[in-house]
Every structure is written in structure tokens, then in C-alpha cells.
Amino acid sequence: MLIMVGSTFIGSDGINHIVAGKKNSNESIPVSNNGSKVTENLDLKVIKVAILVEARFLPSGKEYFIDMFEDYQWIVGNTKYCFELDLLYDKDILRGKLNADRYDLIIVPGGGVGDGESMIKCFPTFKNFMWKRKFASFIKNGGGYYGICGGTALITDLDLDRKPRSFLEYAYEKSSLGVTWVKSHYKTVSMPIFDKIAGLPPEYVGAAAYVMFNGWNRSLPKSNPSGICPAGVCFDCPINNSHPIFDDFLESYRRIRWIGGPSITIPKNPDRKVSVLARYPVEEMSDNKSTQIHAWEYVGGISGFVKGFIKYLKNTDESAGPSNLGNVYFFAGDWKCTDKIIEFDFSNQPSMTAEIYPNENEARIVLTGLHPEFKVWWGGHINETLDTEYNSLWNGLYNWEDIIPFNETVEDEYKYNNWINRRSIAWASKIVPDNDLPPIYGPSQVSDIYPYNQSNNFTIYGNSEVSEGIESLDLFYRYSDNNETWTSWMVYDTDLDGSDGWSWVFNASLANGLGYYQFYSIRHVDSEGEELIEKAPPGPDAITKTFN
Numbered sequence: 001m002l003i004m005v006g007s008t009f010i011g012s013d014g015i016n017h018i019v020a021g022k023k024n025s026n027e028s029i030p031v032s033n034n035g036s037k038v039t040e041n042l043d044l045k046v047i048k049v050a051i052l053v054e055a056r057f058l059p060s061g062k063e064y065f066i067d068m069f070e071d072y073q074w075i076v077g078n079t080k081y082c083f084e085l086d087l088l089y090d091k092d093i094l095r096g097k098l099n100a101d102r103y104d105l106i107i108v109p110g111g112g113v114g115d116g117e118s119m120i121k122c123f124p125t126f127k128n129f130m131w132k133r134k135f136a137s138f139i140k141n142g143g144g145y146y147g148i149c150g151g152t153a154l155i156t157d158l159d160l161d162r163k164p165r166s167f168l169e170y171a172y173e174k175s176s177l178g179v180t181w182v183k184s185h186y187k188t189v190s191m192p193i194f195d196k197i198a199g200l201p202p203e204y205v206g207a208a209a210y211v212m213f214n215g216w217n218r219s220l221p222k223s224n225p226s227g228i229c230p231a232g233v234c235f236d237c238p239i240n241n242s243h244p245i246f247d248d249f250l251e252s253y254r255r256i257r258w259i260g261g262p263s264i265t266i267p268k269n270p271d272r273k274v275s276v277l278a279r280y281p282v283e284e285m286s287d288n289k290s291t292q293i294h295a296w297e298y299v300g301g302i303s304g305f306v307k308g309f310i311k312y313l314k315n316t317d318e319s320a321g322p323s324n325l326g327n328v329y330f331f332a333g334d335w336k337c338t339d340k341i342i343e344f345d346f347s348n349q350p351s352m353t354a355e356i357y358p359n360e361n362e363a364r365i366v367l368t369g370l371h372p373e374f375k376v377w378w379g380g381h382i383n384e385t386l387d388t389e390y391n392s393l394w395n396g397l398y399n400w401e402d403i404i405p406f407n408e409t410v411e412d413e414y415k416y417n418n419w420i421n422r423r424s425i426a427w428a429s430k431i432v433p434d435n436d437l438p439p440i441y442g443p444s445q446v447s448d449i450y451p452y453n454q455s456n457n458f459t460i461y462g463n464s465e466v467s468e469g470i471e472s473l474d475l476f477y478r479y480s481d482n483n484e485t486w487t488s489w490m491v492y493d494t495d496l497d498g499s500d501g502w503s504w505v506f507n508a509s510l511a512n513g514l515g516y517y518q519f520y521s522i523r524h525v526d527s528e529g530e531e532l533i534e535k536a537p538p539g540p541d542a543i544t545k546t547f548n
Helices: 062-070 092-096 109-118 126-140 150-155 166-176 192-198 301-314 325-330 418-429
Strands: 003-004 008-011 016-018 043-052 075-076 079-088 105-108 144-148 183-185 233-238 253-258 263-265 274-279 294-298 335-341 350-356 364-368 379-384 398-403 444-446 458-466 470-480 489-495 505-506 516-527 528-535 542-546
Touching: 016 150, 043 062, 043 418, 062 079, 062 418, 092 126, 105 109, 105 150, 105 418, 109 150, 109 166, 144 150, 144 418, 150 364, 166 192, 192 294, 233 350, 274 364, 294 325, 301 325, 350 418, 364 418, 458 470, 458 516, 470 505
Parallel strands: 016 489, 043 079, 043 105, 105 144, 144 364
Antiparallel strands: 003 008, 008 016, 075 079, 075 458, 183 263, 233 253, 233 274, 263 350, 274 350, 294 335, 350 364, 379 398, 444 458, 444 516, 458 505, 470 489, 470 516, 516 528, 516 542
């Protein structure tokens, strides 16, 4: 956050930021470009994105991606980038609409899309065979893939050292498209009631418990003060900053939400380049008192299903949860809490990976067992429901308590990780150079400067999201003669017009002379008389050394 003190801003890094004649306001919010000034003299690059939306059985997060990318545009130097979205169903894939000439990549969300497709595409029918063949051909021909949670399970084999024992394990294994080197990993995973039918112990449900046990009745009051109904866990995940998707991220950890997704196994001797982007925490969630849950066992028998069917027929709020007749078991009861803790094998395992398909088309595949598209929260702990005479999955078997209210944190919990999705998809598209990926800490940043060693005069390029209103971009710098002690942050120059791109000609002799420099940008938007000023990042966007 920038705090105004006279003509000086104090940034989140504790450093003074000297700004003359600027007033402080809220962080500018990226909005649609509709109504903004016409941009000219820019090279336009369109990223053509397909989103698989064939949702089955459960809700999915497909709407988040539509909102996240629709109308989103950004300018780097004199190049403007934008996303062009198209929604695809199974019939479109079977008809050949998914091809690398039409789309640069496809997004497969989790939940009802990724997991639902995994359950359907495991069956050895001719229709499924053709669907998987056409999908795999898209990737082999150069089309990118971004899979989230169930979207990761759909494309991968399941890493098991035994035969599948549950339907979910069978489905995740047999739905694989055969185009990725990595595998999905669960210690065990199953649908909860099916454990009983298959004669498996209730704890065999594994990670799926964090989805199924959360409850689908959105009309019930929740005890957390934020008024949200969270499922899963928010992890502080170790991040690999050496990959282009995260190389502008200055921290070692990022809080990302998990809702039952797999960890990712990288088999030995890969036939392609595979990078780990993020990992699960070292501490297993089953060892953490705030995130562990017990296995619950269905004890209602057939009569419980009959009662559940009646409750299902009376359920009028179909948008709040499962509405398919096959999901009557969500209303069935009773459930009994056991003394068994749900266990995992996720400690320090990859949670997000990137790979390049090993042929001349070099398709890029990004997979995550996490959900960067969903909101996050801080604080709180899981509280399990009291074991009563009638418990059901519909009303839930656990909930979160004591979450920090959203209006008391400094972050936008709903958009907190949008940049991860945008950068992942931009990278996987192959349309966007690594140095032009969307900004991370706000609506703008300074592009990395290459080479590191520069002469007295050189050009610096800005990277800024497009917004309504009149935009300008300040270039901030600080100086060091020894690369150890630094001056305060100061404004070097302001680019007042993005219609020809964002750039500054930096002259070291007009600053502090030859030496080491660090830079970041601050975007200003004048929207209907209100000036919106971006927050300062926690550190520099770009660094360089100047010499004769």
C-alpha cells in the first residue's frame, strides 16, 4: 500500500517513494476496455482460447474463467494482447471443432467438467474413443492445455502401485488422454457412499472427503464471519520462481486453494522438459489440527436412501447443489463419524507442473491439483458437524470457523490468484513471449531488461492492463553503486499516452549516473474525474547495471 506523507509515498517495503504532484487513491481495478480511448499504432495479438464446459454431476468453476478473461487486455511495449473465448461441448470436439488451427489452447476446469468428464470418458465406448483421440490430436498438433484439479485428472494416468479399487480410481486411470508425462497421485480416492457398496473402509474416500463432506445446502447459516461457504483448504504453496509463469513473483510462497485435487508425480527419465511450478506444503493436512477431518461412514441403509429420495424431491433450490437424480445419496442419511483421520501422501509433492510435448509442435501443458481461480481465505479451522440422529452430505459433515473477515484483510480474496491463471494460459498458448506475460502485483509492471548490462541510454518497456479512462504510467527507480545499499524510490518519467505503447528512454546520467538500478511502474487511471492509483509492488519489477 502507498501512504502519502507530503510528497513522499511510504511503500509496503518500508521505502520512501518520492512522487511530486500525485494524489493517493485506491488501487486501480482492471475493467473492460469498452468505452476507453481508441488505441492505435499497436500490434494486436489474439490468444484464441477454448473452454470445455460439459459439466456433469457436480458444479464447476467454468464461469470464473469466463469472467476472468472476457474483455481482459494488456499492452507490453507496442504490442496489445487479448483473449478470444469460445465455449466447447463434447459434441463440438466430436465434430472436429477442437483443432490447433482454430484455438491456441483449451482450459479444462475441475468439478463437474474435469471430474465429470473423467467419470464418463473411462468407459470403453466408440464415442469415448473418438473423443479422446480428437482431444489428444489437438495437443499433438500444438494446442496448449490448462487443466485444473479434475482437468488434471482427466488428462493423466493415475499413479498407483496396485490395481484401482474404487470407481474414481478406475475412472481417473482409464480416462487418460496419453499425452502427458506426469501422473495424478492419490493415496486413495473414492466417492463416499460407494465405499460401503465396494466393501472399502470409510477412510478410503481420501481427498474426495473435502469436497463431499462440505455440504451442499447453501441455505444453512455458516458460522464464519465472512459469510462464505468454503470447501477444501487454502495452502501456502512453495513456488518455483525460475519458470516464466512465476519468474516475476518475488516471494517464495503463494496461498492457493485446494479442493480435493491430486498431487502430481513426475516419473523418472522424462521424454520432455517438465517443470515443477508449485508444491504442496511439507506438513500433511491430516497432521494439522486445523485442517484434518475424520472419515464418516454411511449407516442409513436402504431406508436412508428412501428418505433421501423424498428429501431430494422436496429440494427446490437446485442451483445450490447437485440436482441430478443420481445424486440422491447427498440427501441420504444417517452418517456416523469414525475415529479414522483422512490421510494423504501429498507432503512436498508437486501441486502444479508445466511441460512441453516432445514433437515439432511443442504444445505446452500446464496442470494443477489446486484451484487458482477460486477465492482464498486466511485463518480459521475446520469444525466437524455434531454426530446426530440424522447427518447427511446435503447439510454437510464439516465447515470452517473463525476465518478472517474479507473486509479485514489487505487482499482481494476473490481475485487474489487471477494472475496465475492468466500467466499460465498466456504461456501455454505460445502466443505471448515469456517477458510479456500479464502483470502480477497490480495492473502494471516493468518488463525485464535484457541484457542485464546496459549502456548509459536504453529503452525500458512497460506492461499494463487496459482499463477505462485516461491512463498514464510512472517509471520508478532506485540506485546503488555497490548493489547492496539503495537510494529511496523516485519517479523518473511518466508515459502519458499508451496509444503507441508503454516505454521510457532511460538516461543514467540524468538519474544517479552509472551503476545498479531497479525499477517498477505505477499506473494511474483518470476515470470520470476520479484518479485511481496502483499500489506499489513488494519489490522491483526489473533490474539492470549501466556501464560505459
